[in-house]
Amino acid sequence: MPANKTEADTRIFIKMVADKQDWELNRDSELISILVSGLTVNYNRYGYYSCPCRDASGARSRDADIICPCKYCRPDQEEYGHCYCGLYLTRPFFATGKEPSSIPERRPEDLD
Amino acid sequence: MAFWIQRCMVIENLQFIHEEGDRAPFEVTLYALSTCGFCRKSIMFLKENRIKFRYVHVDLLDFETKEKVKRYLTEKFNTRLGFPFAVLDDREFLRGFNREEWEKKFSV
Numbered sequence: 001m002p003a004n005k006t007e008a009d010t011r012i013f014i015k016m017v018a019d020k021q022d023w024e025l026n027r028d029s030e031l032i033s034i035l036v037s038g039l040t041v042n043y044n045r046y047g048y049y050s051c052p053c054r055d056a057s058g059a060r061s062r063d064a065d066i067i068c069p070c071k072y073c074r075p076d077q078e079e080y081g082h083c084y085c086g087l088y089l090t091r092p093f094f095a096t097g098k099e100p101s102s103i104p105e106r107r108p109e110d111l112d
Numbered sequence: 113m114a115f116w117i118q119r120c121m122v123i124e125n126l127q128f129i130h131e132e133g134d135r136a137p138f139e140v141t142l143y144a145l146s147t148c149g150f151c152r153k154s155i156m157f158l159k160e161n162r163i164k165f166r167y168v169h170v171d172l173l174d175f176e177t178k179e180k181v182k183r184y185l186t187e188k189f190n191t192r193l194g195f196p197f198a199v200l201d202d203r204e205f206l207r208g209f210n211r212e213e214w215e216k217k218f219s220v
Binding site: 035037038052053054109 | 145146147148149150151152153170171178182192193194195196207208209210211212
């Protein structure tokens with residue numbers, strides 16, 4: 001099991017991902033705090049940044065597609081402007097000022 | 113039938129957190145993940161609107177119980193599970209948190 005992460009580590013991680021991909025982080029600081037906490041809990045629980053909005057199996061190979069940023073992030077952004085958790089937003093969606101909402105699950109059902 | 117009753121017992125034996133409120137348009141049971149932002153938003157929505165409800169963090173259950181709960185919900189409602197998952201009057205559900213949809217459903 002890798003060394004534990006702090007919430008500060010996780011904040012650096014999501015900022016790094018967003019910068020690298022040219023995405024925006026949700027401007028809702030309360031939601032960000034919940035997701036940072038959730039990602040940190042999941043890292044320290046499973047050993048990887050499993051999506052905080054999905055129930056992980058705990059087996060890395062089975063959860064590979066939902067390790068943040070998940071495999072469905074980009075298609076979800078293309079269709080809805082943000083990822084499943086509302087963490088990573090496209091720049092055009094961010095500019096609208098809209099509040100992200102839950103979106104349909106794109107992950108194949110047999111992986112639930 | 114015994115099988116189904118056994119499943120129902122799994123739900124009723126869960127340690128729900130009960131939130132009091134002065135509005136009870138439905139009997140609301142919320143299944144959430146402790147790590148999920150939209151789940152927290154849904155809990156805050158119900159509290160802010162003073163709606164009585166009970167909830168449980170599914171990810172904090174032991175594995176066997178969690179699997180039983182997930183199976184019970186998917187079979188009862190013949191649907192895919194997603195969080196938050198709010199059961200209303202034990203007969204309909206809201207999956208995910210969409211503020212407009214919830215405002216309409218709870219008439220707030």
